[in-house]
Amino acid sequence: MLETICETLVEAYKRNWITSRDGNVSIRHHDRDHFYITPSGVRKQTLQPDQFKKIGIEKGYYGQPPRPYHSAIELPYTDISEKLKPSGELPLHFGLQKMMGQHWQDVRVVVHLHPTYCIAAMHAGIDLSTISAAFPELNRYTKVAPNVGDVPPISEELGDECHKNLKLDKEGNIAYDIVGIKGHGVVAIDTSPWRAFEHIERLEHICQIVLASGKY
Numbered sequence: 531m532l533e534t535i536c537e538t539l540v541e542a543y544k545r546n547w548i549t550s551r552d553g554n555v556s557i558r559h560h561d562r563d564h565f566y567i568t569p570s571g572v573r574k575q576t577l578q579p580d581q582f583k584k585i586g587i588e589k590g591y592y593g594q595p596p597r598p599y600h601s602a603i604e605l606p607y608t609d610i611s612e613k614l615k616p617s618g619e620l621p622l623h624f625g626l627q628k629m630m631g632q633h634w635q636d637v638r639v640v641v642h643l644h645p646t647y648c649i650a651a652m653h654a655g656i657d658l659s660t661i662s663a664a665f666p667e668l669n670r671y672t673k674v675a676p677n678v679g680d681v682p683p684i685s686e687e688l689g690d691e692c693h694k695n696l697k698l699d700k701e702g703n704i705a706y707d708i709v710g711i712k713g714h715g716v717v718a719i720d721t722s723p724w725r726a727f728e729h730i731e732r733l734e735h736i737c738q739i740v741l742a743s744g745k746y
């Protein structure tokens with residue numbers, strides 16, 4: 531599926547949803563205690579599966595009574611990936627991958643992109659969660675979380691705010707499929723790269739329609 535992720539990023543680039551080095555994706559299979567994430571600073575048009583970073587999910591305990599915690603550790607993968615760093619949005623992905631919630635018997639893919647009309651709509655003051663009610667072709671398939679406000683990119687805060695608005699719980703369950711980050715982009719989650727991509731595509735299409743109508 532790493533190859534499929536590369537294909538979705540080429541498509542995202544063609545659609546002007548990212549510039550060359552933007553965007554990041556992670557993928558975890560439920561029976562593995564590691565996941566793969568796109569490397570930092572690599573052109574997405576030429577991204578290859580052997581450039582991904584492999585991140586281990588280490589479980590430990592602290593306090594009395596002991597409470598579990600998870601930490602991320604870089605694992606060796608390929609010679610090429612050895613020289614690369616994981617995406618700066620690793621905290622965002624790690625929070626969503628360490629426990630898989632409703633995807634515990636499946637695969638979880640987390641996709642972060644910068645789709646034009648979603649960002650334009652948020653810039654215009656639209657909360658993406660409010661527009662979905664008027665568009666059944668969106669809300670039938672995609673649950674949209676309330677926007678995250680202005681937070682710095684590549685920060686713990688960005689991860690925390692996205693997790694909060696997706697209603698991520700201790701078991702990794704999430705209540706929404708996609709969340710917008712004002713002035714920045716969106717994060718979508720599903721069981722395959724293309725399914726996550728489609729949440730973004732659907733929301734992007736509706737945002738384009740809403741903005742074209744001028745009524746918001």
Ligand SMILES: [Zn+2]
Pocket residue numbers: 552553642643644683714715
């Ligand atoms: Zn971004």
